[in-house]
Amino acid sequence: MEQLNYILKRTLQIIPVLFFVTILIFVMMRLIPGDPASVMLGDKATPELLKQVQARMGLDKPYLVQYLIFLRNLLSFDFGNSLLYVVPVSQLLAKRIVVTLTLTIMAAIFVIVISFPLGYLAGRKKDRLPDQIIRTSALVALSMPQFWLGILCLLLFGLKLRWFPVGGWGSDWGEHLRSLVLPAFTEALATSALMIRNLRNNVVDVARSDYVDFARSKGLKESVVRSRHIVRNALISTVTLLALRIGGMLGGAVIIETVFALPGVGSLMVQSVFSRDYSVVQAVVFMFASLVLVVNLITDVSYSFLDPRVKLE
Numbered sequence: 001m002e003q004l005n006y007i008l009k010r011t012l013q014i015i016p017v018l019f020f021v022t023i024l025i026f027v028m029m030r031l032i033p034g035d036p037a038s039v040m041l042g043d044k045a046t047p048e049l050l051k052q053v054q055a056r057m058g059l060d061k062p063y064l065v066q067y068l069i070f071l072r073n074l075l076s077f078d079f080g081n082s083l084l085y086v087v088p089v090s091q092l093l094a095k096r097i098v099v100t101l102t103l104t105i106m107a108a109i110f111v112i113v114i115s116f117p118l119g120y121l122a123g124r125k126k127d128r129l130p131d132q133i134i135r136t137s138a139l140v141a142l143s144m145p146q147f148w149l150g151i152l153c154l155l156l157f158g159l160k161l162r163w164f165p166v167g168g169w170g171s172d173w174g175e176h177l178r179s180l181v182l183p184a185f186t187e188a189l190a191t192s193a194l195m196i197r198n199l200r201n202n203v204v205d206v207a208r209s210d211y212v213d214f215a216r217s218k219g220l221k222e223s224v225v226r227s228r229h230i231v232r233n234a235l236i237s238t239v240t241l242l243a244l245r246i247g248g249m250l251g252g253a254v255i256i257e258t259v260f261a262l263p264g265v266g267s268l269m270v271q272s273v274f275s276r277d278y279s280v281v282q283a284v285v286f287m288f289a290s291l292v293l294v295v296n297l298i299t300d301v302s303y304s305f306l307d308p309r310v311k312l313e
Contacts, residue, residue, distance in 0.1 A: 007301065014293045021289045022074065025282045026067050035059055036083045036276045057083075070282065080279035084272060089283045092268070097287070099169060099264035100253050103187070106180050107249050110188035111242065115195035119238070120231065122196065123203025135200070138193040146252065150186040150259040157182060167261035183260045187252055191245040198241050202234035209233075243299035247292040 037053040038045070045053075054060045058069065073080060079089035122134040158166035165179045206212060207230055215225050253266035265284055272280035 007297065010297050010300065014290075014297070017293060018286070018289065021286060022071060022282075023067070025285045026063075026070060029276075029278050029281055030063065032273070032276065034276055036278060039276045040083065074286070079283040082272075082277055082280050084275045084277045084280070089279050092280065093265065093283060093287065096263060096265045096268050099262055100250070100257070100266060102176065103180050103183055103253060103256065103262065103264060104246065104249050106177070106184035107187040107191070108242070108246055110184055111191045111195060111245070114188065114192040115199060118192075119196040119199025120203055120234075122200040123207065123234070126200075126204050131200070134196060138196045141189045142193040144189070146186060146190065146255050147259055149189060150183070150256065153182045153186055154260070169263050179260075179262075183256045183262060186259075187249055187256050191242075191249065194245065195238060195241060199234060199238045202237060203230060206230050206233045239299055239302055243295050246295050250288055250291060 035054065037050055037057055037059060041050060041053060051060070058066060061069075077090070079093070081087065082089050082092055085092055118134050118138075122131045125131045154166050157163045164182050165175075168179060170176050170179050209229075212225060212229050215229050216222075251266075253264055254270055255266075256262070257264040257267040258270065265287075269281060269284045271277075272284070
């Protein structure tokens, strides 16, 4: 019951945040020089034709009126039509969001598989050879730009070894997952490096704690001490970092999808910004903001499972 009340309260707190996001999206898009009508018609359009197209798109109305129309449509989940693709935005996003979400989920799985064992091993082997190797590797991975690492992966595993496709999305789920291995690994590497360093430091600090020594003095098995006292307490701040990085990975999909030619939401947003496709950009940013807020809510709730001392209020 306590968790349900907390979820309801946090859900209500999300509403004003999303309202502020709608204002920010609307204002930032209008600050970009040009508008959809001028981009669509080009530089040689006559002023009369430009005004006609602007009136047909509703761009001749005051900004306040345009925002209220945008907000009214948003409340009814009507994102309008894309000016670039000439289809409903909801239909366009339904196809693209699958790519971006699948990429993010696969990257998160890579992060967990890489960082959790290596971070724990580095913490348990503090200042020894495994710890030094893992920390140095994490520092190297953290210093490499994503686009450069993506190009290296394409050249090595795509063109030279031909293990994975160099781009595209494929036609079935087998090809979809195979085409996402390189992009997901590229996106996960920097986050894995951060997670390894964070988890390693947490394990070192927790292993020195008095309650860990007390647990051993009671005669508990080392496996129980590791799982119940060291790992669970070390994961609390690591889970927070992972949640923050998942939001970053959603935004980082713009670079990854461009490098690997994936038809996701990130590449769609880049094209829409250049073409001043207001409806698409507003819908994409609003959707990303909603996903990040939901991930943060799930992270906060997970604290009570990792540490029973944490109370949800």
